[in-house]
Amino acid sequence: MMLLSLLLIPLIATGLIAVARQRVLIELLHVGSALVTLGVAAAIAVEIWHSSVLIAAGDLFRVDALSALMVAIITSLGAITSVYAVGYIRAELSDAHLRRVRLFFALFQLFIFTMVVAVTTDNLGVMWIAVEGTTLATVFLVNLRHTRTSLEAAYKYLILSSVGIALAFIGTALIYYAGAGKAGEIAVNWSTLRAGAGSLNGDVVRLAFIFILVGYGTKAGLVPMHTWLPDAHSEAPAPISALMSGVLLNVGLYAMMRFKAIVDAALGPAFAANLLIGVGLLSLLIAAAFLIAQRNYKRMLAYSSVEHIGIVCLGLGFGGYWGVFGAVFHVVNHALAKSLLFIVSGNILLKYHSAEIRDVRGLMRASPWTGALFLAGVLALIGLPPFAPFISEFIIFRSGLESYPWAAAMGVILLVVVFGGMLASVNSMLYGEPPADIENGGGLRLWLAPLAVNFALLLALGLTLPASFEGAIKQVVQIVGV
Amino acid sequence: MSAELLSRLVTLLSFAALGLTILLIVRTRLEGQVRVFGLQSLVLALLSVLIALYTGRLELFGVGLALLVIKGIIIPRVLHRAVTKIGIVRVAAPYLGTAPALVICALLTIVAFYVMTPIATTNPLPTADAMPLAFAGVLTGFFIMVNRRRAVTQILGFLMLENGIFLLALLTTYGVPFVVEMGVFLDVLVAVLIMEVFVCHIKDNFDSIDVGELGTLKE
Numbered sequence: 001m002m003l004l005s006l007l008l009i010p011l012i013a014t015g016l017i018a019v020a021r022q023r024v025l026i027e028l029l030h031v032g033s034a035l036v037t038l039g040v041a042a043a044i045a046v047e048i049w050h051s052s053v054l055i056a057a058g059d060l061f062r063v064d065a066l067s068a069l070m071v072a073i074i075t076s077l078g079a080i081t082s083v084y085a086v087g088y089i090r091a092e093l094s095d096a097h098l099r100r101v102r103l104f105f106a107l108f109q110l111f112i113f114t115m116v117v118a119v120t121t122d123n124l125g126v127m128w129i130a131v132e133g134t135t136l137a138t139v140f141l142v143n144l145r146h147t148r149t150s151l152e153a154a155y156k157y158l159i160l161s162s163v164g165i166a167l168a169f170i171g172t173a174l175i176y177y178a179g180a181g182k183a184g185e186i187a188v189n190w191s192t193l194r195a196g197a198g199s200l201n202g203d204v205v206r207l208a209f210i211f212i213l214v215g216y217g218t219k220a221g222l223v224p225m226h227t228w229l230p231d232a233h234s235e236a237p238a239p240i241s242a243l244m245s246g247v248l249l250n251v252g253l254y255a256m257m258r259f260k261a262i263v264d265a266a267l268g269p270a271f272a273a274n275l276l277i278g279v280g281l282l283s284l285l286i287a288a289a290f291l292i293a294q295r296n297y298k299r300m301l302a303y304s305s306v307e308h309i310g311i312v313c314l315g316l317g318f319g320g321y322w323g324v325f326g327a328v329f330h331v332v333n334h335a336l337a338k339s340l341l342f343i344v345s346g347n348i349l350l351k352y353h354s355a356e357i358r359d360v361r362g363l364m365r366a367s368p369w370t371g372a373l374f375l376a377g378v379l380a381l382i383g384l385p386p387f388a389p390f391i392s393e394f395i396i397f398r399s400g401l402e403s404y405p406w407a408a409a410m411g412v413i414l415l416v417v418v419f420g421g422m423l424a425s426v427n428s429m430l431y432g433e434p435p436a437d438i439e440n441g442g443g444l445r446l447w448l449a450p451l452a453v454n455f456a457l458l459l460a461l462g463l464t465l466p467a468s469f470e471g472a473i474k475q476v477v478q479i480v481g482v
Numbered sequence: 483m484s485a486e487l488l489s490r491l492v493t494l495l496s497f498a499a500l501g502l503t504i505l506l507i508v509r510t511r512l513e514g515q516v517r518v519f520g521l522q523s524l525v526l527a528l529l530s531v532l533i534a535l536y537t538g539r540l541e542l543f544g545v546g547l548a549l550l551v552i553k554g555i556i557i558p559r560v561l562h563r564a565v566t567k568i569g570i571v572r573v574a575a576p577y578l579g580t581a582p583a584l585v586i587c588a589l590l591t592i593v594a595f596y597v598m599t600p601i602a603t604t605n606p607l608p609t610a611d612a613m614p615l616a617f618a619g620v621l622t623g624f625f626i627m628v629n630r631r632r633a634v635t636q637i638l639g640f641l642m643l644e645n646g647i648f649l650l651a652l653l654t655t656y657g658v659p660f661v662v663e664m665g666v667f668l669d670v671l672v673a674v675l676i677m678e679v680f681v682c683h684i685k686d687n688f689d690s691i692d693v694g695e696l697g698t699l700k701e
Contacts, residue, residue, distance in 0.1 A: 125662030132669045139676055148687050152696040155680050159636065162673055163627065166643055169666070170620070173651035173658055177605075180655050204601055231699045 062122035065475035087447030168215025197265030220252030238346020246339030276317035283310030326395030362434030619646030
């Protein structure tokens with residue numbers, strides 16, 4: 001029941017927003033839905049903590065610790081972003097554009113709905129449908145500004161993601177074929193596949209995982225299918241960029257983790273590990289190359305997402321308890337830091353009316369709150385202590401040095417390159433003399449208040465690892481498999 | 483119907499489906515290309531019905547019918563409407579001409595046989611022989627998307643890739659479960675409707691449907 005209400009609330013909100021007439025009503029429905037969804041998700045997380053699995057609607061939906069973690073990320077960042085989205089859209093679209101305002105908030109809720117379905121369903125076909133649904137729900141959001149560049153970004157995003165996800169369908173069908181004989185006539189579920197994985201046909205599973213890696217890797221933003229990501233993430237309105245980068249990429253990763261668990265059980269850990277380390281390093285390399293002299297700060301954040309998803313893949317590939325632990329921990333940290341930064345970047349864009357790094361000067365003086373949060377977010381993102389990403393990256397590369405020393409060493413070198421590149425760009429934005437036509441303070445300062453949650457968590461998880469949090473991650477690690 | 487007869491008919495129809503994908507490369511007029519896609523969907527619907535008759539699986543009749551309605555009738559109509567709305571626009575030549583493109587198709591077919599034959603030979607179903615043909619269709623559809631610069635042809639390439647994947651799943655396991663298949667059709671339909679909107683936006687903004695002109699976003 002609780003699980004079904006988690007799915008129904010954003011769906012009902014989508015419908016209500018689509019027919020609502022007043023802007024205030026739309027905004028209330030939107031924020032209300034996001035907060036109630038978060039509440040239900042919290043209740044589910046507590047339930048999972050005690051009883052480990054929740055099932056609803058026959059065997060269609062099944063939430064274990066991994067699903068619960070994803071639901072927690074989706075709904076908590078969804079709630080934080082939804083509050084900021086109200087302020088941002090007020091600044092961006094006046095009441096004259098009520099139709100577009102309605103479209104924005106309706107699709108926002110639909111986006112949340114598709115992501116929640118993707119991570120809570122037990123059926124890999126339904127998950128595929130939901131992941132394709134996330135693309136369809138967000139494509140108009142990317143093109144919300146109706147400019148030539150946003151149109152181009154949205155078209156590329158739609159075509160590339162659709163092709164990627166189509167390839168993932170081949171992988172899904174092959175896994176279905178591999179499992180159909182074992183699982184009987186029922187639709188193939190994660191739980192039954194995982195249980196019977198040892199007896200699957202190895203050749204089929206091997207080919208399937210390659211398609212899965214390319215296909216869901218497209219959604220996760222892995223090289224070489226990442227080319228849509230910098231365009232879409234930089235053209236989308238800030239709250240949507242925050243969700244696409246901080247949350248949606250994780251849905252792609254989630255699918256890969258589920259399949260990895262099956263592939264490991266069928267073939268042993270080395271096959272998936274080598275592939276994951278390969279794409280992880282490649283993603284890190286390409287991201288580092290584009291981060292060295294990046295001219296656009298939203299694209300900088302987007303490439304940094306490619307980098308961090310690469311790091312998570314490295315963690316999964318390095319394997320062992322600590323490698324996977326670090327990877328799961330890093331998913332949380334990246335989601336927190338990246339959503340914070342994209343939201344703050346919305347404020348910068350509204351103030352300076354430019355996404356070019358060279359146009360932004362003296363941010364610290366022009367708006368100290370935005371500047372300070374941006375600095376804190378970037379320091380967290382490039383892996384400086386005392387923030388949590390430092391800990392998770394340390395755990396990942398520490399375990400990598402034992403299992404794959406060369407790959408880990410290359411990864412660390414690339415991290416240093418990223419570190420230098422991003423710090424130089426951000427430095428030039430924060431300091432110096434602000435342009436004369438920029439007024440000080442103001443902007444959407446108050447709407448940033450929910451980001452205190454991101455900041456506090458990044459700091460707290462960087463300083464201590466609470467036993468309950470560690471226990472939760474441990475449960476997730478057991479599902480992903482070491 | 484004996485297993486051998488089914489196997490032969492299925493291989494024949496799969497071959498026809500691949501032939502239609504390759505025909506898309508030769509055709510240059512958009513209306514003709516849309517018709518080729520509609521015809522291919524018809525062939526696939528026929529294949530589903532054939533397998534439904536052989537196996538007695540009722541849901542495959544439903545899949546065939548849905549395929550016929552959505553991919554054989556609705557989507558071609560939507561695309562035809564888009565083509566008419568766009569009117570006559572500057573013709574954008576493909577990156578590779580017809581002759582080299584056909585050579586690439588031949589190479590892709592060889593690759594498809596190389597990748598799929600090991601899996602097809604271990605598959606006990608009578609339909610499995612045609613799996614490499616279906617995969618060749620997937621690869622060719624992908625190639626059309628990359629090679630063609632007109633947005634409508636790109637969408638057709640995507641749809642043929644989708645058809646190839648549907649065929650591959652059908653041949654490998656008699657299709658994925660009914661609910662999933664319907665969800666996939668729905669997703670494809672919505673995707674095409676959105677793509678149509680975008681094609682018209684692109685036409686309005688760039689006065690062309692040459693996706694090669696979408697090159698503003700660079701480093």
